[in-house]
Amino acid sequence: MKLEVQNVSKIYQGRKKSIIALDSTSLTVNAGEFICFLGPSGCGKSTLLSTIGGLENPTGGKVLLDMEEVSEPTPEIGMVFQKYTLFPWMTVLENASFGKRLYCNGAKGQLENDRPKNLKKRAEKLLEMVGLAEFKNAYSKELSGGMQQRVAIARALANRPKVLLMDEPFCALDSQTREEMQEMILLLSRVEKTTVLFVTHDVEEAIFLGDRVFVFSARPGRVIREEKIPFDKDRKPDLKLSSEFLELKRSLLQELHKCHPPSFDREKLLTAIEKDHRSDS
Amino acid sequence: MEVNAKRSKLALRWKSIWRLRSQIPWQISLLLTCFSFLLVLLWYIWKSESAVGNVSQSTFFPTVSEIVDGAVTIFTDEDKKVWTDIGTSAMRVFTGFLFAAVIAIPLGIYMGSYRIWEAFMQPIFEFIRYFPVPALIPLLVAIYGVDEESKIILIFLGTFFQLILMVADEVRRVSEELVKVAYTMGANSIEVLFKVLLPSALPGIFDALRLCHGWAWTYVVVAEMIATNEGLGIRIMKFARFVQMPKVMTYLLILGMLGLILDLLFRYINQKLFHWSKK
Numbered sequence: 049m050k051l052e053v054q055n056v057s058k059i060y061q062g063r064k065k066s067i068i069a070l071d072s073t074s075l076t077v078n079a080g081e082f083i084c085f086l087g088p089s090g091c092g093k094s095t096l097l098s099t100i101g102g103l104e105n106p107t108g109g110k111v112l113l114d115m116e117e118v119s120e121p122t123p124e125i126g127m128v129f130q131k132y133t134l135f136p137w138m139t140v141l142e143n144a145s146f147g148k149r150l151y152c153n154g155a156k157g158q159l160e161n162d163r164p165k166n167l168k169k170r171a172e173k174l175l176e177m178v179g180l181a182e183f184k185n186a187y188s189k190e191l192s193g194g195m196q197q198r199v200a201i202a203r204a205l206a207n208r209p210k211v212l213l214m215d216e217p218f219c220a221l222d223s224q225t226r227e228e229m230q231e232m233i234l235l236l237s238r239v240e241k242t243t244v245l246f247v248t249h250d251v252e253e254a255i256f257l258g259d260r261v262f263v264f265s266a267r268p269g270r271v272i273r274e275e276k277i278p279f280d281k282d283r284k285p286d287l288k289l290s291s292e293f294l295e296l297k298r299s300l301l302q303e304l305h306k307c308h309p310p311s312f313d314r315e316k317l318l319t320a321i322e323k324d325h326r327s328d329s
Numbered sequence: 330m331e332v333n334a335k336r337s338k339l340a341l342r343w344k345s346i347w348r349l350r351s352q353i354p355w356q357i358s359l360l361l362t363c364f365s366f367l368l369v370l371l372w373y374i375w376k377s378e379s380a381v382g383n384v385s386q387s388t389f390f391p392t393v394s395e396i397v398d399g400a401v402t403i404f405t406d407e408d409k410k411v412w413t414d415i416g417t418s419a420m421r422v423f424t425g426f427l428f429a430a431v432i433a434i435p436l437g438i439y440m441g442s443y444r445i446w447e448a449f450m451q452p453i454f455e456f457i458r459y460f461p462v463p464a465l466i467p468l469l470v471a472i473y474g475v476d477e478e479s480k481i482i483l484i485f486l487g488t489f490f491q492l493i494l495m496v497a498d499e500v501r502r503v504s505e506e507l508v509k510v511a512y513t514m515g516a517n518s519i520e521v522l523f524k525v526l527l528p529s530a531l532p533g534i535f536d537a538l539r540l541c542h543g544w545a546w547t548y549v550v551v552a553e554m555i556a557t558n559e560g561l562g563i564r565i566m567k568f569a570r571f572v573q574m575p576k577v578m579t580y581l582l583i584l585g586m587l588g589l590i591l592d593l594l595f596r597y598i599n600q601k602l603f604h605w606s607k608k
Contacts, residue, residue: 133506146511
């Protein structure tokens with residue numbers, strides 16, 4: 049498996065002026081890698097992810113998966129979204145077996161020896177791995193946000209995608225749940241030998257998960273730094289407290305601060321506070 | 330002291346009832362519902378009793394006991410006219426509405442899913458929707474004659490254009506991410522349409538049916554202005570012509586009750602079928 053992004057750019061044509069959402073970007077991802085796109089909102093990282101997934105067409109350049117151009121969504125590339133996307137009329141198990149069911153019925157029959165029976169087994173196995181085996185008959189309205197995202201991950205992985213795209217999937221979760229999910233997705237990606245592209249705006253999350261982190265800047269969105277993370281695959285939450293980790297975090301945060309001045313008028317607020325002080329005394 | 334504490338607790342609850350969208354106990358909700366019916370009843374009793382002796386008014390405001398008398402005559406009538414009236418009108422409503430639903434649901438789904446269909450159908454339907462249906466009667470009679478056909482088509486026209494637009498809106502309301510997720514798992518457009526958009530929009534579509542169904546009962550009364558001898562609408566008009574107001578009132582009550590019962594039925598079925606829905 050090899051994923052190549054070649055000079056992909058995205059320009060949104062407005063009536064008066066056009067906005068460069070993503071400046072020409074190239075990168076190559078190898079099998080089994082965990083890649084993080086890090087940056088503030090509006091920096092084009094999600095646009096790049098949708099383009100890789102075939103959900104959006106680039107203005108320029110192309111995406112190649114194993115030398116074949118990706119121009120529309122394909123079951124080879126799975127996706128997990130920030131919003132909860134379980135199908136509410138299906139049980140957890142039905143949700144988890146959604147992809148392969150379509151895949152088997154569908155025309156692209158690469159996995160034809162995976163009969164529906166195996167498919168259910170596979171979905172159940174994945175639910176077990178994300179710790180939701182006993183909830184397989186529940187509906188999404190009975191699940192917490194974290195559980196819903198776990199089912200969404202199981203559903204995407206059950207489809208056996210070569211690449212899994214994740215668009216800020218833990219963003220809406222509380223920080224404890226998020227840490228748990230981070231460790232889980234690391235282990236899952238190793239078990240399933242899936243390549244993962246993970247979008248986040250959280251520096252810590254990016255360093256903890258990524259083998260490589262691409263740092264984006266906004267307006268125009270472009271990659272300003274590629275950081276190879278020196279830790280091995282076996283990572284535990286304690287890692288976040290090590291000095292090496294913190295050093296990396298500091299360096300990346302400084303990079304982000306440097307290219308993103310605050311969007312509010314700091315001077316104005318400071319003078320307002322000062323004035324207040326003066327009138328008080 | 331304790332009394333004070335109790336009082337402040339009550340005050341707190343009273344305040345919380347007035348918070349937007351806050352829940353209230355079902356007993357209170359039921360009580361309020363009954364109260365509203367009672368208010369209307371009281372207003373009517375007052376209006377009719379004060380009209381007694383005033384000929385021009387008392388004719389149009391029969392007292393409650395007169396209405397009860399009227400109802401008794403209607404329900405003990407030997408020809409059982411009232412039941413045939415209900416049956417005939419219900420049949421008209423059912424047929425017209427069924428046609429409307431059967432055509433509007435698939436078309437609405439396509440209209441809400443494909444921009445091509447939307448551009449082709451939506452504006453013209455929005456335009457036709459504003460035609461006053463009763464004004465179409467002469468046209469309908471000219472084309473379809475005075476038989477059942479024209480009545481059913483009138484009900485169809487009255488509900489179809491409303492329904493199709495509501496169905497399309499329900500389909501559009503389905504979250505974009507659900508569609509995307511299905512696409513990334515290998516679904517083609519037809520599969521997304523039938524396995525994602527349709528089931529996701531169904532509870533909303535069912536609710537649209539409930540609302541439009543109410544209009545069908547309004548239009549059946551209009552439709553029965555076209556030559557007919559049976560039906561709730563024509564009977565009301567006949568009674569009114571002979572100023573038999575107690576009977577008119579009875580029929581109005583029957584219409585109200587029918588609507589209420591069917592509405593509750595729709596809600597009940599909705600809950601049973603779509604228990605997974607959050608509403």
